[in-house]
Amino acid sequence: MxxxxxxxxxxxxxxxxxxxxxxxxxxxxxxxxxxxxxxxxxxxxxxxxxxxxxxxxxxxxxxxxxxxxxxxxxxxxxxxxxxxxxxxxxxxxxxxxxxxxxxxxxxxxxxxxxxxxxxxxxxxxxxxxxxSFTPAHSRAGANGAGSGAGGGDTTMMTFGDLTIDTRGMEVHRAGQPLALTPTELRMLLEFAASPGVVLERRTLLSRVWDHAWHGDTRVVDLHVQRLRAKIGAERIETVRGFGYKLRR
Known part of the structure; x- marks a missing residue:
């Protein structure tokens, strides 16, 4: 040390x-x-x-x-x-x-x-x-992510049976609450802010982990794997050679 x-x-x-x-x-x-x-x-x-x-x-x-x-x-x-x-x-x-x-x-x-x-x-x-992460409400609806609830409420984002409440910091799948770690939740919010957009591993390291990229991306890959297991493997697509994206 x-x-x-x-x-x-x-x-x-x-x-x-x-x-x-x-x-x-x-x-x-x-x-x-x-x-x-x-x-x-x-x-x-x-x-x-x-x-x-x-x-x-x-x-x-x-x-x-x-x-x-x-x-x-x-x-x-x-x-x-x-x-x-x-x-x-x-x-x-x-x-x-x-x-x-x-x-x-x-x-x-x-x-x-x-x-x-x-x-x-x-x-x-x-x-x-x-x-203790709380995203800006305006970012929740960035790039037209998801569909608003309650008359265009951008704090609610929906992707099929997946619902993300950015005000309450809660995620539900088919009406059932999901227990996401803070890291998993922050990663999901990054994907949800730009659905259909490929996020490189080093971009996720910077935004989610606050890391400078040093070539080791296992931490990203393993968290994507864990997140897929909770929200559905089909929701996050691997774009080989580039990174990952949330399906629209």
Missing amino acids: ASPPATPGSATEAHLLLVEDDEVIRNTVRMLLERYGFTVSAAADGMSGLEMFRERRPDLLLLDVMLPELDGIGLCRRIRELSLAPILMMSARGDALDVVSGLEAGADDYVVKPVESAVLVARIRSLLRRA
């Missing part, structure tokens, strides 16, 4: 849960995040992390992949059964299997250790912004 900058930046009241079995890394990351104004709870194994999550309901979780008793992937799955709170996975190797497994289990993003302190904090802040 790189040394933190001299000026951490503005404080925040967000409560984070860090689950990391390496005591040195755990203490270093906790002190770093506390310098940036976060409240941090820390656990050394997966089962302790799960118990701590149930007791304290943090705003965001940082989970190491390799944990004793219950590994990070299993813990991520257990958390997703209870909550849609943002989850950032930390992998020591950046192994493709670790990354894919973490994202498939429900993680929103991942970093590879050792990670620069500025990068870690930026990823955390991005996830917290995403979790």
